[in-house]
Amino acid sequence: MTQAQIPLDDTTLLSGQEHHPIHKPWKWYDYFTYNIDHKVIGIQYLVTSFVFYLIGGLMAVAMRMELATPDPDFVDPSLYNALLTNHGTIMIFLWIVPAAIGGFGNYLIPLMIGARDMAFPNLNAIAFWLNPPAGLLLLGSFFFGGAQAGWTSYPPLSEITAPVAQSMWIGAIVLVGTSSILGALNFIVTILMMRVPSLSWDRLPLFCWAILATSALALVSTPVLAAGLILLLFDINFGTSFFKPDEGGNIIIYQHLFWFYSHPAVYLMILPIFGVMSEIIPVHARKPIFGYKAIAYSSLAICLVGLFVWVHHMFTSGTPPWMRLFFTISTLIVAVPTGVKIFSWVATLWGGKIRFTSAMLFAVGLLGMFVLGGLSGITLGVAPFDIHVHDTYYIVAHFHYVLFGGSVFGLYAAIYHWFPKMTGRMMNEKLGQVHFVMTFIGANLTFLPMHSLGMHGMPRRVAMYDPQFTALNKLCTFGAFMLAASLIPFLINAIWSWSRGPKASANPWNALTLEWTTASPPIVENWEVLPVVTTGPYEYGMSEEEAAAVEG
Amino acid sequence: MKQIPASLLTLTAGILITLISLWVGQNHGLLPEQASEAAVLVDELFNVMVMIATALFLVVIGAILLFCIRYRYRPGDEGDGIFVEGNLPLEAFWTAIPAILVIGLGVYSVQVFQEMGGFDPGSIHAGHGMMGGGSMSHQMPQMPQNSVAMMAQAPGDGAIATDAMSGMVAQMPEGTDPAVDPVPRFGFGANTAEEGRAPDLVVNVTGMQYAWLFNYPNSGIMTGELHVPVGKDVQLNLSAKDVIHSFWVPQFRLKQDALPGQSSGLRFVANKVGTYPVVCAELCGSYHGGMRSQVIVHPVEEFDEWLQQNTVAQQQNSAQTVAVNPADLSEGEYLAPYAQDMGVDAQVLSQLHPRS
Missing domain, CATH: 1.10.287 (Helix Hairpins)
Structure with missing residues (x-):
């Protein structure tokens, strides 16, 4: 298949004819400053969020060490609650969401649609710079005991426990929420308005569809969370009683406000990853994506239905019978478009010539993990069963299969896939394989036993538990150590390759989307001459005749 | 192939x-x-x-x-796969x-x-009318034959039924916010077999950091462990004193949040004699993991005996029992039994749980 008709490796060739002034490449210190280049901002998001991933991961290891024995003997129980609260908060709001949407979204969207930058570069930079203070607020809250009411922060507990830390926690979430709203707006305008003219909707890469759907969802749902949290902040600090039952407030309203955002939040974390999967699998399987339209539309369907399932987090709460059943049915319906995506990726593998690069290993690993997480998710959607396992380790198992086995595996796959584009250097495949094997085994050791723990009676968010659960908990803790160790080969690989890895060509995977038509790393403003789209994004294996027929 | x-x-x-x-x-x-x-x-x-x-x-x-x-991929084969874009x-x-x-x-x-009775968590209303005394039966015109019928249906359950008839403890259970509507609006009501009938036993359950209190309104018994007869239809009225707790018995497959300011309930028939854990499933503070108790499912006669003994004991000791008002006890006295269960110092607990 032919590439888009622009020079690939020799980008200086046309520089003389380019009206655009050529900007000098960024120096390393530019990445630590306010910078409006979407690629710089993308990398800023990725590196910052990865640092928070390490911090959140350390918190998880501390919790697993506490849980190695049934007694609260490793950390103080209050500190344990602060760890579980901030582990969840950091992993969601400062790792997965900013890495997937802020990091890869910012880096890739303009490149994939043939734009020189995002629609609003300054807004983009502002959105990023809201994140570091949010992280500092969370870390600083530990000086005040740390927020201890879980990432859900249900009142009244959140109103009577560590009020200063809880207020800092609210401040942090409102900051990242604002960042997310600004980013979403930027993505929608960019994708709608800034596609290179030759890029028709039916040739838009699926990652762009996923980010479009994600952004719409973020715009609709995030303000509701902000509203709920600001009411909570007023209750804690300014004597209001929105959620104080003894003063006429209603605690259930908070749960609705919280989950109206926070259920869609799981789609914010997984839809961009679905987009990543749709990019990586065709390239490394050398096959067109199976069912392009079905995948694009199913993202939109998930968004739409996903707005109406939030009460499945509240089946044991103050939820009337009709609501329990309505949300059982709506939750089950989400399984259909999600299944369409999974089946489409599996079908994409069929008849391919699959290169098991590190990126592809993580993508295939994700498929396996996500199938299990999705199936346990269906069982959780069913109210009569959910009532038994709600707020137990079964839930912890389920959401780590979809968020670690799904989102984090997807982020790793994306890093291995786009690292050459971002840094201009290849990663080491051997270390990547070691990393994958350790991550895959570690994740299953950590999270698989949790299903059984939860069903047999171990609630989540406990620092002490019934001794009958000791053996499986030790296994989980062992798995967590393995996951922590799996970061060693990855970090060595990333740091070493970034500085000394073999140089990457513009298109090392021989891929067809537009980001591979410019240099690795791309120049400032991305292209000498804007690319012209002559082929669909996934037309691998298309014969010359078929290509000619398509071109008409 | x-x-x-x-x-x-x-x-x-x-x-x-x-x-x-x-x-x-x-x-x-x-x-x-x-x-x-x-x-x-x-x-x-x-x-x-x-x-x-x-x-x-x-x-x-x-x-x-x-x-x-x-x-x-097989080494040497640098080509692409089959060109298939979909299959409707x-x-x-x-x-x-x-x-x-x-x-x-x-x-x-x-x-x-x-x-399971999920459509009618408020079906307890029948029970309340009856438990409160015969005079309240007018509230439940659809209830057949009120408590006499219930007694007849439950011959092995004399103690409970008598208790119900006497209607002596109509007051709100200790530790419950009197403003809360006693009719559970959330949770599970009677299962299909028990539909339209009053429960055989009502227990008011109060969750507090970090213990469960079980109050038997008809005999004035207050315990830290739940005792129920096997095969009987039991109604739990759940409330919470401070923060949200969640009442869970894994072996019953039932769970319901106990919510401050709102009433909820669980109605169940335990069908196997034994001792099972009662677990708090909603994060309720530092010692959430220690908020465990147990439910003891007795054979019916054994339960009647337990009820009898404890009712007698409570009446003999009425100064401390029926009239026990937790507010009159010092923090330490009040929390001591729970502190012992949890293996933490009562002093620590009382600091953690400043009662307003």
């Missing part, structure tokens, strides 16, 4: 997957013992889901592994099958929900 062997292989795989799924659905060993009537219903539903999930899991994972092996009938098929499965599952779960 030739056509016939391929289809034979598919057939064999299909039969194997079906058999394995059927077996796994019954033998996954993921659920603890069943001790309530609801547990039987929930477990059947779960087993069906495990069966379907196993089949789907095997098919999808099998396909992934098969394709990964069969269509792997296939896509329609794998949209329709899950859609049918989830609709079926939805219908089934509605049925289970109904059998």
Whole structure:
């Protein structure tokens, strides 16, 4: 298949004819400053969020060490609650969401649609710079005991426990929420308005569809969370009683406000990853994506239905019978478009010539993990069963299969896939394989036993538990150590390759989307001459005749 | 591969997957013992889901592994795969099958929900009218023959029924916010077999950091452990004093949040004698994990005996029992028994739990 008709490796060739002034490449210190280049901002998001991933991961290891024995003997129980609260908060709001949407979204969207930058570069930079203070607020809250009411922060507990830390926690979430709203707006305008003219909707890469759907969802749902949290902040600090039952407030309203955002939040974390999967699998399987339209539309369907399932987090709460059943049915319906995506990726593998690069290993690993997480998710959607396992380790198992086995595996796959584009250097495949094997085994050791723990009676968010659960908990803790160790080969690989890895060509995977038509790393403003789209994004294996027929 | 062997292989795989799924659905060993009537219903539903999930899991994972092996890159072959962009009938098929499965599952779960009494968490109202004394029967015109009928239906349950008749403890349980409507609006009501009947026993359950209090309104008993008779229809009225707690008995497969300011309830029939854990499932503070108690399911006679003994004991000691008002006790006295259960110092606990 032919590439888009622009020079690939020799980008200086046309520089003389380019009206655009050529900007000098960024120096390393530019990445630590306010910078409006979407690629710089993308990398800023990725590196910052990865640092928070390490911090959140350390918190998880501390919790697993506490849980190695049934007694609260490793950390103080209050500190344990602060760890579980901030582990969840950091992993969601400062790792997965900013890495997937802020990091890869910012880096890739303009490149994939043939734009020189995002629609609003300054807004983009502002959105990023809201994140570091949010992280500092969370870390600083530990000086005040740390927020201890879980990432859900249900009142009244959140109103009577560590009020200063809880207020800092609210401040942090409102900051990242604002960042997310600004980013979403930027993505929608960019994708709608800034596609290179030759890029028709039916040739838009699926990652762009996923980010479009994600952004719409973020715009609709995030303000509701902000509203709920600001009411909570007023209750804690300014004597209001929105959620104080003894003063006429209603605690259930908070749960609705919280989950109206926070259920869609799981789609914010997984839809961009679905987009990543749709990019990586065709390239490394050398096959067109199976069912392009079905995948694009199913993202939109998930968004739409996903707005109406939030009460499945509240089946044991103050939820009337009709609501329990309505949300059982709506939750089950989400399984259909999600299944369409999974089946489409599996079908994409069929008849391919699959290169098991590190990126592809993580993508295939994700498929396996996500199938299990999705199936346990269906069982959780069913109210009569959910009532038994709600707020137990079964839930912890389920959401780590979809968020670690799904989102984090997807982020790793994306890093291995786009690292050459971002840094201009290849990663080491051997270390990547070691990393994958350790991550895959570690994740299953950590999270698989949790299903059984939860069903047999171990609630989540406990620092002490019934001794009958000791053996499986030790296994989980062992798995967590393995996951922590799996970061060693990855970090060595990333740091070493970034500085000394073999140089990457513009298109090392021989891929067809537009980001591979410019240099690795791309120049400032991305292209000498804007690319012209002559082929669909996934037309691998298309014969010359078929290509000619398509071109008409 | 030739056509016939391929289809034979598919057939064999299909039969194997079906058999394995059927077996796994019954033998996954993921659920603890069943001790309530609801547990039987929930477990059947779960087993069906495990069966379907196993089949789907095997098919999808099998396909992934098969394709990964069969269509792997072979050194030297730098070409691309087959140019296939989709297949409408296939896509329609794998949209329709899950859609049918989830609709079926939805219908089934509605049925289970109904059998468990999920549609009428407020059905306790009947019970309350009766427990409060005969004079309240006018509130429940649809209730047949009120408590006399109940007594007749439950001959082995004299103690409870007598208790109900006497209507001596109509006051709110200790530690419950009197502003709270006593009719549970959330939770589970009578299961289909008990529908329209008053429960055999009512227990008011109060969650507080970090203990459960069980109050038997008709005998004035207040305990830290739940005692119920086997085979009887028990109504729990849940409330919370400070923060949200969640009452969970894994062996009953029942859970309901105890909410400050709102009433909820669980109605169940324990069908197996034994001692089971009562677990708090909603994060309620530092010692949330220690907020554990137990439910003891007695044979009916043994339960009557327990009720008798404890009622007598409480009456003899009335200064400390029926009239026990937790507010009159010092923090230390009040929390000592729970502190002992949890293995923490009462002093620490009272600091953690400043009562307003």
